[in-house]
Amino acid sequence: MSLLQMRNCDVYYGKAKTLHDISLDVEEGEIVSLIGRNGAGKSTLIKAIIGLMGLERGERLFDGRDVTGLAPEALSRLGIAFVPENRRIFAALNVDENLRIATVMGRTGAWDLRRIYRLFPRLEERKDTPGDALSGGEQQMLAVGRGLLTNPRLLLLDEPTEGLAPLIVQDLVAAMAAINAEGVAILLVEQNLKVPLKLAQRQYVIDNGRIQWHGQTGELLENQEKIEALISL
């Protein structure tokens, strides 16, 4: 049984239909990536998964249960964490508070503040720094740490490597692998194949609001030309 299943979902942005008949699933403990160019509908789909965008048609299942009508806070409590594009760090909170706020609801598990600081030592050094005074890489670590502290079973990562220096991307890739090794499933959104090829077992390619291709990472390599064409600008 899949951990997350999106079945035949249509999503509207205002009056415009932006996602068409999307079906996607993530198995327990798996890394899946969702690849597409700018404006393809990646972020909209992620927001539809976490409940920030409503489904006009279709259903969302989590752990076999129909959770189509649930609000984001309920989905978070079930174990879906959201690490958004542009990180959305709380500017009025310092680093420590940005992490602690994720523990307010008290979903306990393997991840606590100490472990996050061990995973990202840089964050502990900057504990008292206001959220809006961090570098891009630090913000990304903070956003991932914040998501993990809700002790999710599924982590949604929306373009986590965007705009980061190669060395920091390496660190993040290692962190994602470590997080996944703990049994957390990851849905990784990217604009290119670099990180997905390193981490993910399965791939979805989205364009014009439709899933255009999906398959194992090995199959992707066989069709690489076609897929590059779908995601290139």
Add this chain to the structure above:
Amino acid sequence: MSTIVIGLSMGLLLFLLAAGLTLIFGMLRVINFAHGSLYMLGAYCAYQIVQTTGSFWLGLLVAPFLAAAIGALMERVALRPVYARDHVYQLLLTFGFILVIDEAVRLFWGLEYKQIAPPDLFSEPVAILGSQVPTYRLFIIGFGALIAAGLFFMLERSRYGMVIRAASGDPEMVQTLGISVSRIRTFVFAFGSGLAALGGVVAAPLLPIELGMGFSVIIDCFIVVVIGGLGNIRGAVLGALLIGMTRALGYTYAPSWVEFLTFVLLIATLVLRPEGLFSRKGRAA
């Protein structure tokens, strides 16, 4: 000296009101026109409780909770369904609250004004630096400062404050952490309403308790909030003290210029620093 005491006490009284208004705006992005009506309701409650039990302190304790309950109801029942709509609807709605509350007060207490005396504890003035100062004014200064300190502590150090600061900036993101933002909205609206009523109780021994009292104070309150920076508690304290002192000094030295000075401050702020004199980027406190 007594001018300073009057200025500070006016300032801290204004702060009690402005703090609630600015907290509500920061969290809900709604300018609550009915804030002055809740202040008035607080004063009438204090009057009723003093009439019935003889205790001002009981009024100070009970009236804010009563107003908070009414505020919670207003938010849950009326405001919540219109968040998704244009701001005009929310403004009209809070304007409607004024009419409802005013009419309820008129039905219940009638049109003639009421009065209560300060608690006996404050009946004797004290001499400070050679001038006679009403002790009740000193109480307002101390009490207002205590509430201000408590608010800062709550916002900056407590979990509630942390969630409120985060949700004022990015409510969606707070939701995705499993926290119900609609409950925070209700809490903040109720809390702000309670603060307004607290201001009403504190002001009650100083002023005639009458139907128009909410309206005259809410204008000053809006000015404080704009000068301090919308959604900003530190700004509300400083803005309130600035307006309080301006008014007190104005009444003493240039009584016919008081309104003029107040509005010049407002206009200067809007022209030179429209984000507020004391605002810091992205901060709720």
